Amino acid sequence: MLIKWSKDLEIGVPFVDADHKVLINLLNQVDDCITEQEETTVLGSVLEALVSYTEYHFTREEKLMELAGYPSIDEHKNVHQKLFHKVRAIYHSFAADRESVQVDDVRSFLQSWLTSHILVEDVKYRSTCIDKSEAAKQAGMVPFINTNGTHVPFNEWGFLRVLLVDDNPNFGKLVSTILKAVGISNIEVTQTPSEGLALMSRRPADVVLCDWVMDEMSGTQFAAKMGEMEIPSKIVMLTGYSIDTLQTKVSSPNISAYLEKPINAHNLLDTITRTAFNG
Ligand SMILES: [Fe+2]
Ligand SMILES: [Fe+2]
Incomplete structure (x- = not known):
């Protein structure tokens, strides 16, 4: 440290x-x-x-x-x-x-x-x-993001539940820090998709941030399993590849948005907000 x-x-x-x-x-x-x-x-x-x-x-x-x-x-x-x-x-x-x-x-x-x-x-x-x-x-009370009217007050962010499935622990730490900094404290992070599915079947998150390329199963397979299990959470798919590549290869009704790594903190929060609150 x-x-x-x-x-x-x-x-x-x-x-x-x-x-x-x-x-x-x-x-x-x-x-x-x-x-x-x-x-x-x-x-x-x-x-x-x-x-x-x-x-x-x-x-x-x-x-x-x-x-x-x-x-x-x-x-x-x-x-x-x-x-x-x-x-x-x-x-x-x-x-x-x-x-x-x-x-x-x-x-x-x-x-x-x-x-x-x-x-x-x-x-x-x-x-x-x-x-x-x-x-x-x-x-x-100065907000961290306030773009195009999608800003949601801290007290509403406090009710949001977010799951991150990503096999890189450093990335998990970063996302937790950003989310907690703005008041999203209901965040679970797992490096294994199967554990993510188990967590979701007990209590679905509002938004699932999911890495596309993982050893145990891909983000595509993870999204398909969520569909099979009828888990209502919305998925934001993350990738180190370009969004265009990802979008052409992965589309599923429960994938609401795509994000490219390296991520941008404002963009991440904006995407989560749009996904959770604006359908
Ligand atoms: Fe200062
Ligand atoms: Fe300061």
């Missing part, structure tokens, strides 16, 4: 601490994948989630500072901007050519940027913001 959460990192505003924990989780997941060649696709997905969640966290934090009347907000915003550019540059370098990036440099940067920022910069606004509960409430 690269970074461990500790009391020193606590700011005392619940949504801020929750965001910082999500970011630390994502950083640790980058470290889990960064040295393994075969984890390139997962690493792409994790870095994308880190960029998206960093941007989201900075937006919420800046809103809190603004509403609470923190006098040094412009300085803090400047620091955010610089950090965000660096994290995004790392993501783009990896996406373009991971061989061109020094793994150790990325590791040491990621290890220090967030903790140093929390311990040096974020603590400065603590005394201004800690008792401003209305400001914290409003800033905490």
Whole structure:
């Protein structure tokens, strides 16, 4: 583990601490994948989630500072901007050519940027913001996704049940982190399709995220078995191949959507939301 959460990192505003924990989780997941060649696709997905969640966290934090009347907000915003550019540059370098990036440099940067920022910069606004509960409430309500009217409030996401069937444990960890970060806490993850079917026969999920290529049975076979067992859950099929390839090879009435890996956190949540709530 690269970074461990500790009391020193606590700011005392619940949504801020929750965001910082999500970011630390994502950083640790980058470290889990960064040295393994075969984890390139997962690493792409994790870095994308880190960029998206960093941007989201900075937006919420800046809103809190603004509403609470923190006098040094412009300085803090400047620091955010610089950090965000660096994290995004790392993501783009990896996406373009991971061989061109020094793994150790990325590791040491990621290890220090967030903790140093929390311990040096974020603590400065603590005394201004800690008792401003209305400001914290409003800033905490900034949604992670809000696209084309498909945004669903957190309290509805809280009722959603999601199952992920994917034989890559690092991918499972990433999807759990993203979903839990936005309030989808009813999530089960399994690496074996047969266990997924057993779980579904006991209590169907609203949405099943299923990898297409797995050793035990393919996503296509999994979808067919769900149909045979009359499990009403909707399926989102995931693949490291292109969606076009997947769509031409796999179509089934219970497959509602297709997603390409590396995934994009916004796209994942948007797809889950559309699938679950919009039919
Ligand atoms: Fe900050
Ligand atoms: Fe922060």
